[in-house]
Amino acid sequence: MIRWAALFVALMATEAAAVECRDLSHEGNRYSLCEVAPAEEDLRLFLRDGAGQPYGTFKNIENSLSDGKTLSFAMNAGMYHPDRRPVGHYVEDGQEEMRLLTGASDGNFGLLPNGVFCVGEDRADVFETLDFAATQPDCRHASQSGPMLVIDGALHPRFLPDSTSKRIRNGVGTRFDGQRAVFVISNNEVTFHAFARLFRDVLQTSNALYFDGRISRLHAPTLDRSDAGFPMGPIVGVVE
Template identity: 60%
Template sequence: MMRWAALVLVAWAAPAWAVTCENIQYDGNRYTICTVDPAQEELRLFLYDDNDAPLGQFSAVDRALADEGKALSFAMNAGMYHDNRAPVGHYIEDGEEIMRVISNPGPGNFGLLPNGILCLRAGRADVFETLDYVDQAPDCTHATQSGPMLVIDGDLHPRFLTDSTSRFIRNGVGTAKDGSQAIFAISNNAVTFHEFGSLFRDHLQLPNALFFDGNISRLYAPDVNRDDFGFALGPIIGVVETAN
């Protein structure tokens, strides 16, 4: 009886994270996926501190949140950036536009059109193809642009090749049609764009998904004992909770 009671106490002492993360295998590759309900959880973007210096690391975001009595329960790098950590594309934080929409083609993965924008609004999260975003002009509290799109209205990006030899650690996000879920994924082995896009379309069954970055992709997910560290990042997305 005493042993059973001790087990109950241990169970109650375990931390309860707001975000559900899990390690999965799909089509021969390994991924970590984290599911966020934007109606129940505070999902935000982070770039600069109060002195306009780039935060750069998950730990720096956590320290900044401590002043609000809050803490991160999940975070991921959220879009491409220049050497000075400024975002390459459109970026809105707390309703303030820091970088305009870039809709023209260009070099690199970002310019591999169609690219897209993750838009966070009250109670929902949506990935838009960039031109659709411009047409609809949603009122986003937070937004970040990256590219290429992985999934566009249920179809993989037309430039993805099944026999591609370009493999990297990659991360990105997909959203439900009604905006009720944002599912973030990072590969735990090098994958092609086709493989990564197929994860969102075929396994997660999300109609739209956006590539964030490759090679420097990182994740903070206490739910699976993960806290990646490396070169300083640009935009960071995270779920914020009241600190214990």
């Protein structure tokens, strides 16, 4: 009887796991990814604590959680200024901190088309920025970044198969139904083209958005991983 009770508890713990994380390889490159079901999990964006100061680290977010809650997954979620203000559109818990930017600009963020990661009530989507402006989806949380990696199943038109520009990169991909969000970080330096092909060809996400390539970090306890480094701006995570 005790053995069956222990097995039941173990099965329930497995079913309650908020996020599925794993490592994979593709075309000689190594990646870590975490998949989230937005309709079932508490997927949020984080920027500032109760005193208005940027969290900056995964640990600071965990320390702010109450009632035994923990971060089951987290990742940097968009580009930011030196004071950690978001470069582009940013909404947290329905409150807008930064407006939507639709024009071209310097750097990866302005390599149009760029996009917006949007968390709604029961779904998560990546929108190309002009599509986001036209449709104005209801986002409880939103973070603008760029460039887009995959746009309606096609790679960003500026990506070159023979590019020599490689970095550690991270981003997110979603499907048209909004019921699956896949967050990926490369574990070796990769090109934009290789990174985007992973989202399109392997993960089969309809749209995917680049988050960053210099400070990319992942918090994934099930992989025994919580990356440290320079303080971050916007962070996406799941609270359980």
